[in-house]
Amino acid sequence: MFRSITSPFYYYLLLFSLLLTPTPSGQSRPDTSTLSPSCATRANQSTTIRLPGSSPPTFSVTDFGATGDGLHYDTLHIQAAIDACHASGGGSVIFPPGDYLTATVHLRSGVVLVVGKGAKILGGPRLEDYPRDSKKWYVIVAEEATDVGITGGGAIDGQGLKFVERFDERKNVMVSWNKTGACFGDECRPRLVGFLRCRNVKVWDVLLTEPAYWCLHIVGCQNTTIHDVSIYGNFNSPNNDGIDIEDSNNTAIRRCTINTGDDAICPKTYTGPLHNLTAADCWIRTKSSAIKLGSASYFDFKGLIFDNITIVESHRGLGLQIRDGGHVEDITFSNINISTRYYDPSWWGRAEPIYVTTCPRDCNSKTGSISNLLFINITANSENGAFLSGSKEGVLSNLQFTNVNLTYKRWTNYFDGMVDYRPGCQGLVNHSMAGIIMEHIDGLQMKNVNMRWSDESVQGWDNPLEFKPSTVNNISLVNFSSGLYKA
Ligand SMILES: *[C@@H]1O[C@H](CO)[C@@H](O)[C@H](O)[C@H]1NC(C)=O
Ligand SMILES: *[C@@H]1O[C@H](CO)[C@@H](O)[C@H](O)[C@H]1NC(C)=O
Ligand SMILES: *[C@@H]1O[C@H](CO)[C@@H](O)[C@H](O)[C@H]1NC(C)=O
Ligand SMILES: *[C@@H]1O[C@H](CO)[C@@H](O)[C@H](O)[C@H]1NC(C)=O
Ligand SMILES: *[C@@H]1O[C@H](CO)[C@@H](O)[C@H](O)[C@H]1NC(C)=O
Ligand SMILES: *[C@@H]1O[C@H](CO)[C@@H](O)[C@H](O)[C@H]1NC(C)=O
Ligand SMILES: *[C@@H]1O[C@H](CO)[C@@H](O)[C@H](O)[C@H]1NC(C)=O
Ligand SMILES: *[C@@H]1O[C@H](CO)[C@@H](O)[C@H](O)[C@H]1NC(C)=O
Ligand SMILES: *[C@@H]1O[C@H](CO)[C@@H](O)[C@H](O)[C@H]1NC(C)=O
Numbered sequence: 001m002f003r004s005i006t007s008p009f010y011y012y013l014l015l016f017s018l019l020l021t022p023t024p025s026g027q028s029r030p031d032t033s034t035l036s037p038s039c040a041t042r043a044n045q046s047t048t049i050r051l052p053g054s055s056p057p058t059f060s061v062t063d064f065g066a067t068g069d070g071l072h073y074d075t076l077h078i079q080a081a082i083d084a085c086h087a088s089g090g091g092s093v094i095f096p097p098g099d100y101l102t103a104t105v106h107l108r109s110g111v112v113l114v115v116g117k118g119a120k121i122l123g124g125p126r127l128e129d130y131p132r133d134s135k136k137w138y139v140i141v142a143e144e145a146t147d148v149g150i151t152g153g154g155a156i157d158g159q160g161l162k163f164v165e166r167f168d169e170r171k172n173v174m175v176s177w178n179k180t181g182a183c184f185g186d187e188c189r190p191r192l193v194g195f196l197r198c199r200n201v202k203v204w205d206v207l208l209t210e211p212a213y214w215c216l217h218i219v220g221c222q223n224t225t226i227h228d229v230s231i232y233g234n235f236n237s238p239n240n241d242g243i244d245i246e247d248s249n250n251t252a253i254r255r256c257t258i259n260t261g262d263d264a265i266c267p268k269t270y271t272g273p274l275h276n277l278t279a280a281d282c283w284i285r286t287k288s289s290a291i292k293l294g295s296a297s298y299f300d301f302k303g304l305i306f307d308n309i310t311i312v313e314s315h316r317g318l319g320l321q322i323r324d325g326g327h328v329e330d331i332t333f334s335n336i337n338i339s340t341r342y343y344d345p346s347w348w349g350r351a352e353p354i355y356v357t358t359c360p361r362d363c364n365s366k367t368g369s370i371s372n373l374l375f376i377n378i379t380a381n382s383e384n385g386a387f388l389s390g391s392k393e394g395v396l397s398n399l400q401f402t403n404v405n406l407t408y409k410r411w412t413n414y415f416d417g418m419v420d421y422r423p424g425c426q427g428l429v430n431h432s433m434a435g436i437i438m439e440h441i442d443g444l445q446m447k448n449v450n451m452r453w454s455d456e457s458v459q460g461w462d463n464p465l466e467f468k469p470s471t472v473n474n475i476s477l478v479n480f481s482s483g484l485y486k487a
């Protein structure tokens, strides 16, 4: 019923990675005297067909006038290099060492940005640095492009700290450009990198840092590979998500390190379903959810695998927060170590290692459902228990927990005794802690599940397993154990 980890999906990804082979990166400044004239001619040879076997051309942004001094806007020069590269049939646009301040630049089909070691692209901090349409507020954006990518060992920096209005250890207060009428709500800030309705996207070996809002945004794409990417965001800034994948198929994320304030890997559905996403070999720390499906969940999620992931000191580990009617099925979480703790309750999350919920966001929302979830080889150290809460119209069915070790202990001073249905639904509700709280479930098998409780902090925990037979049907426990340990 569950696809094994070595599905055909992996094989085609292998194929795909061969397809987009990295072009030589611009670690050293290329010889501009020879490159410059050839770029100029290439720019006007859009009809020339490159012979197979010849290596794709490279275009250095400095040859197009970029200063890389971090003070002058290099926008037009970067864009000219990208456009010339695209017109020549594709290749690499190279950023030699330097700081390249820029307004929004548009990545075109066939172009790979090679941000070399020692090079940094700095997103502009002003409203006029971004397009009129707030949906297109990115430092770098590709729309309807094919065979596009970013690599090179350098960094892309959204200068997110310039968007902090007031620093606060609990949660920073961010600027919202809503005051200009550009968009509404308090999340009116630019994202860092976006691929919108693209095919064959590859982002690898690059640091994405300090986004003002979401960091790497994949929307309506097919065939996306993201690997060896480091993502860093201020731990106290809201909405600086790591990777948001929306309405996209065939996405592979590997060997990523994500250390940020808001959700780290976050599949969502707004306008269409999301199929076949794999995230493996990653390290995550966040003040929100490490893995989160939702909360935007208007369409289905199917065929997702999360494997070999380390989650440290996060507010929530593995989360499904389904609020808008989408159905979720065939999801595997395997070989995952989790540590979750409480933070300020203004952030969603209550230190749950595992959180699976469906409920209608508001009275106009439909209720989604979840089926075929497998949690296998999971170890958690957490300040709170797991929360598995379907709803009347949106039951959780066929859940399996196999080889799951849950260790419970309190080590922060934040208050406990609340369950978190946010966003919407019942909100925060007073409720004593339990090892696993279950509501509205049909079919749950637990095999080799061990609970261990610190003898120092057993107070406040009511039941190892809490459920009502009226809402939880067909559960079986094989090799369940629970015991105290000496802290
Ligand atoms: C998802 O992967 C499965 C199995 O590899 C494949 O059969 C299916 O066509 C894929 N779905 C999409 C939308 O590509
Ligand atoms: C995605 O990659 C697979 C395998 O390389 C290929 O068969 C498929 O056509 C690609 N899809 C798109 C939309 O390019
Ligand atoms: C390319 O051609 C256009 C018009 O055909 C011309 O205006 C432009 O200067 C040319 N660019 C280069 C780099 O030669
Ligand atoms: C604008 O954003 C601020 C937060 O920065 C928020 O308090 C306010 O409600 C927002 N106003 C509108 C009209 O959305
Ligand atoms: C993803 O696959 C589903 C199922 O085949 C399809 O309905 C959807 O349009 C695909 N999305 C994209 C962006 O290609
Ligand atoms: C798990 O991921 C880590 C990187 O976080 C990697 O070093 C390790 O080799 C991976 N383990 C397996 C079995 O793939
Ligand atoms: C989880 O912890 C165990 C024991 O410390 C270790 O062997 C394993 O490699 C860890 N796995 C991950 C994904 O962190
Ligand atoms: C769970 O704990 C048992 C006993 O300490 C150990 O044998 C097993 O390997 C652990 N499993 C996981 C997935 O951590
Ligand atoms: C779970 O862990 C066991 C023992 O380490 C291993 O043999 C098995 O392959 C793992 N299962 C999965 C799905 O990774």
Ligand SMILES: *[C@@H]1O[C@H](CO)[C@@H](O)[C@H](O)[C@H]1NC(C)=O
Residues within 6 Å of the ligand: 430
């Ligand atoms: C929830 O608990 C807090 C702290 O004990 C208490 O102040 C509050 O009145 C309770 N709320 C409800 C709705 O019972």
Ligand SMILES: *[C@@H]1O[C@H](CO)[C@@H](O)[C@H](O)[C@H]1NC(C)=O
Residues within 6 Å of the ligand: 398, 399, 442, 443, 444, 445, 474
């Ligand atoms: C109980 O749930 C298991 C899966 O968790 C399923 O295989 C089985 O058919 C269910 N039994 C009944 C009587 O519904």
Ligand SMILES: *[C@@H]1O[C@H](CO)[C@@H](O)[C@H](O)[C@H]1NC(C)=O
Residues within 6 Å of the ligand: 447, 448, 478, 479
């Ligand atoms: C139950 O646990 C024991 C001891 O750890 C083990 O020998 C046995 O194989 C387990 N049974 C199942 C069904 O996993």
